[in-house]
Amino acid sequence: MPVHFTVQIDCEATQHSIRDAALGERAIRGLGEVFAQQGLRASFMVIPSDMRAHARIYRELESQGHEIGLHAHPADEGYQEFLGVYGFDDQMKIVGEGMDVFAQAMGRRPRAFTPGYGSANDHTFPALERLGLRHGLVSVPTRNLPQCACVWGNSPLDAHYPHRFNRCLAGDVDFVDVPATLDTESRLWGGAHPQDLRIELVDAKNHWYTIHKNVKRLLAAGDKIPVKYIKAVTHNTFDYSDPANFRRETLLGVIAAARDIFAAEGAEFMPATTGDIADEYRRLVPLPSGGVTLALDTRGRARSQR
Numbered sequence: 208m209p210v211h212f213t214v215q216i217d218c219e220a221t222q223h224s225i226r227d228a229a230l231g232e233r234a235i236r237g238l239g240e241v242f243a244q245q246g247l248r249a250s251f252m253v254i255p256s257d258m259r260a261h262a263r264i265y266r267e268l269e270s271q272g273h274e275i276g277l278h279a280h281p282a283d284e285g286y287q288e289f290l291g292v293y294g295f296d297d298q299m300k301i302v303g304e305g306m307d308v309f310a311q312a313m314g315r316r317p318r319a320f321t322p323g324y325g326s327a328n329d330h331t332f333p334a335l336e337r338l339g340l341r342h343g344l345v346s347v348p349t350r351n352l353p354q355c356a357c358v359w360g361n362s363p364l365d366a367h368y369p370h371r372f373n374r375c376l377a378g379d380v381d382f383v384d385v386p387a388t389l390d391t392e393s394r395l396w397g398g399a400h401p402q403d404l405r406i407e408l409v410d411a412k413n414h415w416y417t418i419h420k421n422v423k424r425l426l427a428a429g430d431k432i433p434v435k436y437i438k439a440v441t442h443n444t445f446d447y448s449d450p451a452n453f454r455r456e457t458l459l460g461v462i463a464a465a466r467d468i469f470a471a472e473g474a475e476f477m478p479a480t481t482g483d484i485a486d487e488y489r490r491l492v493p494l495p496s497g498g499v500t501l502a503l504d505t506r507g508r509a510r511s512q513r
């Protein structure tokens with residue numbers, strides 16, 4: 208059974224808390240090298256100030272088959288840091304301005320988008336749809352960080368069209384959300400954050416268990432999960448050009464673990480970008496019309512109460 212493997216890199220080496228464009232450049236060049244050696248394709252999601260600094264390299268990476276999309280840390284563009292505190296019009300303005308910078312640098316409009324911190328609210332998906340964005344990584348299932356305007360409850364673990372009025376549900380918004388792979392049962396940060404396949408979060412040994420658990424979950428689901436994928440994430444704030452760098456070692460460990468686990472479980476390893484995964488989802492799952500209906504689960508009611 209085919210299972211996609213992808214990596215998303217949020218590119219923000221120039222943001223105010225890091226301010227190291229040279230490190231960002233070493234990181235994306237090093238990652239490009241690793242992906243070329245490994246035969247992988249990745250999605251680089253770039254904040255406007257990184258795009259201004261490294262446009263030429265992103266055009267090269269795109270010509271090598273990688274996807275380039277837009278990332279947002281609004282504080283670097285004169286707004287509050289968390290997108291999820293804003294209403295529909297302000298989100299359109301903040302993301303739209305980033306899209307303009309992207310278009311100037313890349314010569315085309317972005318199709319992919321990721322907000323910083325997974326910060327979003329119920330206005331976010333309809334705003335992204337209105338702006339013409341097609342897919343991305345927005346939700347972080349079970350992350351509970353109100354202080355970052357990032358609260359997701361038990362939102363879907365796999366690719367889906369989001370709900371128009373409730374970000375935690377699947378629905379009919381014409382935007383494919385492709386969350387990262389994570390383990391909702393392994394909790395970090397005092398329980399607020401699920402252990403996800405973020406390269407810098409833990410070592411390759413810990414990531415092995417997250418990959419294994421998710422490959423088993425995907426294969427057991429059969430047709431219920433139409434597009435199956437394992438998605439790792441990282442940032443361009445580590446020196447991936449240095450072969451002795453621990454994050455680079457961890458990334459290589461995660462790729463090796465995924466290949467081994469896929470082979471052992473009978474999954475076909477299919478390198479992809481987030482855009483490829485979203486396109487496949489669109490091919491297989493028509494956009495529902497008219498929203499979704501929720502039915503109350505009454506199975507637990509005592510017979511006498513019926």
Ligand SMILES: [Zn+2]
Pocket residue numbers: 217219278279280322323324
């Ligand atoms: Zn970020």
